[in-house]
Amino acid sequence: MGTVMNDVANHAKHLLNQSGQPKRRAVPRVSPLLHQAEHEMIETGSGKIAVWHLLGARYADPPVLLVHGWEDDTSLWTPLIALLAERGRSVVAFDLPGHGHSEGDRCSLELAAEAILTLDRRFGPFAGAATHSFGGPAITRAMLDGLKLARVVLIAPPVAQARQFERAWRRYDVPEDLISAALALGHDEGRFFDLAAAAPHMQAEALFIHSADDAQCPANEGERAAKAWPGARFWGVDGFGHRALVQDDDIVATVAAWLDSSSAFTSR
Template sequence: MGDSQRTAPTPMKISPTPAQAAHAFITPHLFKAKAPAASPVPDLHVAGPQGDLGVWTAGSGPAVLLVHGWEGNHLDLGAFVEPLVAAGRRVVSLDLPAHGVSAGTRGSIPDLAAGVRAVADAIGPVEAVIAHSIGSPVTVLALDDGLACQRVALISPPMRYTDFARATAHQVGVDPDGVVEALRDLGIDIDRLDVSTMAPRLRQQALLIHSAEDRVTSVETTRKIAANWAGSRMIEVKGLGHRRILRDPTVIETVVDFVVG
């Protein structure tokens, strides 16, 4: 058989080490997380844990903080801005650390929660927080660490950080226990990052909204969070997935009515 007929060898797939997988797990992909070209210049720059954070404001009145999810940016919850401003609220949106225009390269939940607290401290009293996806445990950790507000709305929240870490490890062919241990070696208290165990310590009024067929985070997790959060209210919707839920008029109206009280 001639050289032209030989089959090229299959490249050997090299799996990352647990340490490499753990590092990748807390590093947003910048090509996804960067701010869109149409994004306006931030109104404020707040000193965050890894450098300046971009912050946008609209309206006046009690402050409502909007917290986006993983590899997102401040525009993700943009559909809430006008209704909140019309309801007499000052809306504050940020790009989380290592996202959008904000500085940083590391984006563990504790890193992101530190950014939320830095912005909250800079803007003054916060009446309410609206968070989506990973922004939800980020917000809950910030609350558990002392962020003061009266109401919190969590949309499509995941529950346990370890679940995401283990799922990611499986996807890249790495031992899940090794990745969890590597995250601990990076100084991340991953075992603490369970919304259902932090929720009983919180006294804020909570609204939890989840779409039944969400393929990114399970509605079952939100049911467990609601069961452990005294005084919380959960709403299950259908057909809105993980991201369409942020643009649904009924969801937006429900959240704004809750925030305004």
């Protein structure tokens, strides 16, 4: 019996560790617009991260930071980069640790936050940030660790990391006893981040955007986090799933307006 319990515990630890290892694309992608940008590899505690700094006509203004989601890359931001460039805004985009052209094989929230803070020291202060999916809790973690932002957009953020892992494990048919053991271990070790619990400590003006048909990150959880974030606004849409939000012209226009001037936001 003891051997079986030890096997479950060992498999649970492995499952938790494996969940922090993103799968890379065979050929990393970069937003085509960033081929015009200054590109460099910047050292962080998890290795070098790939960074692109696109100067806008209003180059004296602080740049906007773009943070992609899990197993994604800067190509996600192509429509927003184009619109911000039209507005003359400078943009900093990067590949998270373990993603794209960045080094490493792991990407915890702590490593992501450390990368964001490294960029803030190099290019900041940032005027604001746009995030998608995993980028939302990553920027929130960075703000808990000292990042200062005037405004931030969180598009389809996962809120309760434990629930996110649980949903993912069930999608891959992980046995229930192993899921229970991994969740218990994760809670015991303090591995799970809850964006809604961190939200009351935030000071940036925040706009949450979530699609009602998002199966990966439920919209009701995003709304719960927005209600806990002082002064945050929640914009619920439908029909965009998880990723298409960042490709829609109206949503991208709203995000660009929010980042350029928070007073420009009008919900529909």
